[in-house]
Amino acid sequence: MQGRPVSIVVSGVGGQGVLLTSEILGNAAMLSGLDVRVTETHGLSQRGGSLVSFVRLGKEVHSPLIDLGAADYIISMELLEALRSSIYSGDKTTFVVSTLQVPPVTVFSGKAKYPPPAELRSSISSLCKKAFFLDATGMASAAGKSLYQNAVLLGFFAGITRELISPSEYGEALKMLVPERTLLSNMKAFDIGYTASSAETR
Amino acid sequence: MLLGNEAVVRGGLEAGFTVFTSYPGTPASEILDVAAEVSKAVGIHAEYSVNEKVAIDTAAGAAMNGLRAVTAMKHVGLNVASDTLMALPYFAPKSALVIVVADDPAAYSSQNEQDSRNYGYFANLPMLQPSNPQEVKDCMIKAAEISESLELPVLVRLDIRVSHVRGPVVLGDLREPPSRREFVKEKGRYTAIPPYPVRAHEVLLDKLEKCKAISCSPEFVKLTERGSENGVICAGSASTHVLDAELPSPMQPDVLKMLMVNPLPEEAIVRFLATHKRVLVVEELDPIFETRIKRLAYDSGLKTVILGKEAGIPSVGELMPIDVRLAMATLVGVPQAKKVSRPVPAGPARPPVFCAGCPHRASMYLIKTLAGKNRVVVSDIGCYGMGALSPTDVGDVLLDMGFSIGAAGGFAIGAKLKPVAIIGDSTFLHAGVPALINAVWNKHDLALFILDNYITAMTGLQPNPSSGLDSQLRETDRISIEDLVKACGVKSLRVLDPLQVKASRKEIREMLDERGVSVMILRQPCALLTSQQLKASGRKATPYAVVAENCNNCNACLVLANCPALIPATTVKGMSAKVTIDPTACTGCGFCAEICPYGAIIQGVA
Numbered sequence: 001m002q003g004r005p006v007s008i009v010v011s012g013v014g015g016q017g018v019l020l021t022s023e024i025l026g027n028a029a030m031l032s033g034l035d036v037r038v039t040e041t042h043g044l045s046q047r048g049g050s051l052v053s054f055v056r057l058g059k060e061v062h063s064p065l066i067d068l069g070a071a072d073y074i075i076s077m078e079l080l081e082a083l084r085s086s087i088y089s090g091d092k093t094t095f096v097v098s099t100l101q102v103p104p105v106t107v108f109s110g111k112a113k114y115p116p117p118a119e120l121r122s123s124i125s126s127l128c129k130k131a132f133f134l135d136a137t138g139m140a141s142a143a144g145k146s147l148y149q150n151a152v153l154l155g156f157f158a159g160i161t162r163e164l165i166s167p168s169e170y171g172e173a174l175k176m177l178v179p180e181r182t183l184l185s186n187m188k189a190f191d192i193g194y195t196a197s198s199a200e201t202r
Numbered sequence: 203m204l205l206g207n208e209a210v211v212r213g214g215l216e217a218g219f220t221v222f223t224s225y226p227g228t229p230a231s232e233i234l235d236v237a238a239e240v241s242k243a244v245g246i247h248a249e250y251s252v253n254e255k256v257a258i259d260t261a262a263g264a265a266m267n268g269l270r271a272v273t274a275m276k277h278v279g280l281n282v283a284s285d286t287l288m289a290l291p292y293f294a295p296k297s298a299l300v301i302v303v304a305d306d307p308a309a310y311s312s313q314n315e316q317d318s319r320n321y322g323y324f325a326n327l328p329m330l331q332p333s334n335p336q337e338v339k340d341c342m343i344k345a346a347e348i349s350e351s352l353e354l355p356v357l358v359r360l361d362i363r364v365s366h367v368r369g370p371v372v373l374g375d376l377r378e379p380p381s382r383r384e385f386v387k388e389k390g391r392y393t394a395i396p397p398y399p400v401r402a403h404e405v406l407l408d409k410l411e412k413c414k415a416i417s418c419s420p421e422f423v424k425l426t427e428r429g430s431e432n433g434v435i436c437a438g439s440a441s442t443h444v445l446d447a448e449l450p451s452p453m454q455p456d457v458l459k460m461l462m463v464n465p466l467p468e469e470a471i472v473r474f475l476a477t478h479k480r481v482l483v484v485e486e487l488d489p490i491f492e493t494r495i496k497r498l499a500y501d502s503g504l505k506t507v508i509l510g511k512e513a514g515i516p517s518v519g520e521l522m523p524i525d526v527r528l529a530m531a532t533l534v535g536v537p538q539a540k541k542v543s544r545p546v547p548a549g550p551a552r553p554p555v556f557c558a559g560c561p562h563r564a565s566m567y568l569i570k571t572l573a574g575k576n577r578v579v580v581s582d583i584g585c586y587g588m589g590a591l592s593p594t595d596v597g598d599v600l601l602d603m604g605f606s607i608g609a610a611g612g613f614a615i616g617a618k619l620k621p622v623a624i625i626g627d628s629t630f631l632h633a634g635v636p637a638l639i640n641a642v643w644n645k646h647d648l649a650l651f652i653l654d655n656y657i658t659a660m661t662g663l664q665p666n667p668s669s670g671l672d673s674q675l676r677e678t679d680r681i682s683i684e685d686l687v688k689a690c691g692v693k694s695l696r697v698l699d700p701l702q703v704k705a706s707r708k709e710i711r712e713m714l715d716e717r718g719v720s721v722m723i724l725r726q727p728c729a730l731l732t733s734q735q736l737k738a739s740g741r742k743a744t745p746y747a748v749v750a751e752n753c754n755n756c757n758a759c760l761v762l763a764n765c766p767a768l769i770p771a772t773t774v775k776g777m778s779a780k781v782t783i784d785p786t787a788c789t790g791c792g793f794c795a796e797i798c799p800y801g802a803i804i805q806g807v808a
Contacts, residue, residue, distance in 0.1 A: 004448065013552065023203070023368065030203055030370055037334070037442075038203070038368040041310055047588070048766055049554035062334070062442035064367045067524040068544045080549050087544040104552035108770050109593055109761045112550035123547065 005035075005058030006164065007066045008157075011085035012077030013102050014051045020177060021075070021150045022053040025157075027173035029057040032165045037064035048105070050081055052088075057164070073161070074128075075153050077136075078102050079120050086127040093128040096157050098136035098149055132156065132200055139196065143189035148182075151189035158190070159197025167194060204371040206364040207232035209335040210302055212371065213342025214272050215244055218379040219298070221264040222248040223257040225632065226661035227276030228311035229365040230304035234274060235662060238673040244376065250664055250673045253603075253632040254279035258286045258301065262355075265295030266392060268382035270346060274302040277318045278602065282633070287325050290355060292402035293392045296383045298349040298356075300342065301327075305361040307486050308520035313583070313602050315518065317487035322357050322464035326406050328413050329357040329464040330422075331438040335369045341461065343374075348416060352409045359463070361486065363439035363520075410465055417462040423470045426457040432534050433478035435471065435495060437463050440484045443526035453534040455482070466494055475499055475506040482533040483510040486521040509533060553591055558767040559729030559743075559789025562586045564700035565624075565653050566596045567762060567797070568724075572710045573622045573649070578613045582606040582634075584626035585660045586653050593764055597624065604633025611637070611646035620714060623650045627668040627683060628658040635690065641719045642691035649714055650721045653700075654683055655728040663730060687721050694720040701726055703796035729789050744806050745788035746795055752802035753780040759794040759803065768794060 012018040019040055026038040040053035054066045069090035076082035082097040106112040125131045136153050137146035158170055178186050210233045224234035237248035251257035254275045261273035280303045306312040322329030328348055332341040345356040390398045432455035436444045441459045458474045483492040492510030513529040524541050531538035556563045566589045574596055581590055581597030590597030610623035625634050630652050658664040665671040670680030687695055694716055698706045713720045760768055767787035771780050795803035
């Protein structure tokens with residue numbers, strides 16, 4: 001791979017595994033010989049708040065940050081958070097989005113309404129080059145638990161960016177970072193996402 | 203891949219450091235978390251100190267006694283340690299002492315955006331500023347060498363985009379600590395009392411002068427030469443944006459990247475200025491390099507055009523790649539597209555919330571309903587500080603560690619109603635104790651709530667003296683906060699469980715009606731701690747559930763609790779027309795049951 005680094009935004013809700021997913025992606029890139037930087041917004045954004053993490057990979061990468069409008073890919077684990085992270089989206093951006101909806105506390109307490117999913121999807125699609133919406137929790141259930149939706153999303157991302165990192169490297173990174181007892185399920189969920197990407201992009 | 207903060211520890215181990223101290227604070231917290239975790243395996247001493255002042259003092263003592271020591275803290279932590287920081291360079295240890303400080307531009311988890319590079323100049327200490335995890339590790343090793351060759355502490359300045367960045371790191375061998383330079387009594391060498399400080403000041407400045415040669419050595423000055431008449435001078439995370447910036451290739455400027463930023467590599471900078479027509483200084487926050495480099499140019503009679511903040515490099519917030527690219531475009535004189543401004547998309551906000559089962563939820567509710575309306579509430583630093591945000595809205599004033607008690611004393615002077623101070627266990631032990639003594643001594647009329655959850659939760663569950671656990675989570679003496687409060691001279695003290703909402707109300711009303719210093723300890727372990735302990739013992743919490751026929755859908759629980767375990771009726775289509783409780787998220791704290799006006803929430807029914 002050559003040229004400028006690839007910039008990936010990972011977004012979701014604190015506790016969904018945004019950081020772990022970014023780390024798996026970063027390690028997979030490193031294992032395939034790429035330079036990597038991974039960073040996140042932390043602190044007050046934990047505890048169920050919005051969470052955004054940046055992964056930049058390439059032959060040579062220095063800066064960990066991604067400018068507004070400058071993401072190549074945005075992987076999002078929640079529909080509303082996908083829209084929120086569209087500030088990083090531009091004409092060349094591809095979204096991989098879980099259609100999972102996690103209503104924020106402002107909705108619980110009746111101060112706001114969760115926007116209709118169809119509206120969210122069309123807003124996101126209008127703000128990027130291409131958006132893939134996946135029933136990632138449903139697909140993950142086939143691997144054992146809806147919890148493995150991150151591996152589904154990562155598998156799908158791996159499938160649409162085959163020239164970047166090979167699946168075996170993702171497997172190695174999963175081995176390094178997920179607990180042993182969940183490894184097989186995570187691998188299976190990854191495969192489900194990976195396979196789904198060929199159907200979508202054919 | 204290592205996190206920048208992990209690289210601090212790795213570098214420390216490769217350099218033979220054996221003592222690590224810290225008080226947790228984002229973005230520096232992981233440094234001691236990791237050091238404590240590996241301490242037993244690698245045979246080092248790693249301790250959380252009660253505050254940053256004690257952390258630096260402990261590290262200094264260890265280094266005076268011949269052990270290589272590291273102390274790590276966040277930027278504002280160094281303010282707490284600054285009394286020692288300012289005198290220690292005069293009377294420095296002979297063994298390596300490295301002070302790691304991590305800044306938080308954009309104040310993601312802090313009360314300000316201070317630029318701790320100022321401390322290098324203020325304290326006259328050598329300062330290294332690495333830009334990625336690999337450089338962090340290397341800098342720790344170099345810092346040890348410099349510290350011992352000059353007999354001076356060395357500052358290593360990180361920021362969130364170094365501390366909280368993961369990147370590849372080539373590991374070296376762990377090193378056995380070098381032979382100890384035992385403490386030898388030397389008259390005046392370590393005693394900051396007249397007549398010694400003035401002479402020591404002179405010696406300090408001589409040492410720093412010697413350091414200028416080190417600062418210019420190739421390992422600390424990285425030149426990227428592209429044959430341009432334009433140049434950029436930078437360091438740290440700002441340099442990462444410079445090196446990534448894409449301009450049309452014949453326009454790419456030369457780059458001088460510094461790793462040692464105090465003293466500046468003056469000779470190297472003058473050479474760079476002399477060989478370039480225009481030079482841009484790129485730095486986050488304060489124009490520190492810029493001011494010094496302009497002076498250097500003046501003193502050297504150079505006519506080089508030097509650009510800095512006026513080229514559009516912001517002094518506020520986190521420096522972004524686009525800011526740097528646009529300033530570099532100005533430098534080389536190519537037009538560049540303007541900064542993209544993206545409207546923040548509409549949609550409900552997702553503010554951070556107290557965890558399910560968090561006892562602060564109940565404490566905040568009690569304080570809000572009984573004291574929040576007409577009394578000034580001064581809050582403090584910790585998870586409960588989030589209470590100052592909506593929808594909780596508890597805390598009219600919040601500034602820095604321990605501010606609450608002293609400031610409430612100030613509000614008490616001439617106040618109509620007793621003001622309220624809120625402080626957590628760790629913050630009270632860190633900086634609240636002297637303020638409480640002051641309040642008693644000066645007869646301030648204030649109500650103090652100490653929210654004791656046995657842990658420093660905000661920064662990632664670090665033990666503190668109220669935990670009864672040391673840094674390696676071994677049992678140690680628990681410092682009793684009530685004994686301490688009594689020893690401060692407080693006569694009115696109550697200890698309550700905030701989750702007993704109804705019982706607590708009466709006591710709080712009584713307390714607010716008293717004159718003088720009244721203290722209430724609201725004690726209940728952090729929910730994360732409780733769930734860890736349950737998990738470890740193989741037990742499970744007994745969740746609460748809503749009895750649908752008793753629920754009136756008044757939504758009091760949703761509005762008052764803001765608990766992530768409560769699910770509003772409307773989102774569970776066709777399943778429940780009433781509020782439900784997620785049994786996997788509910789910790790069984792029972793707060794919602796206490797506030798339900800219909801008694802519809804009961805423990806243990808499914």
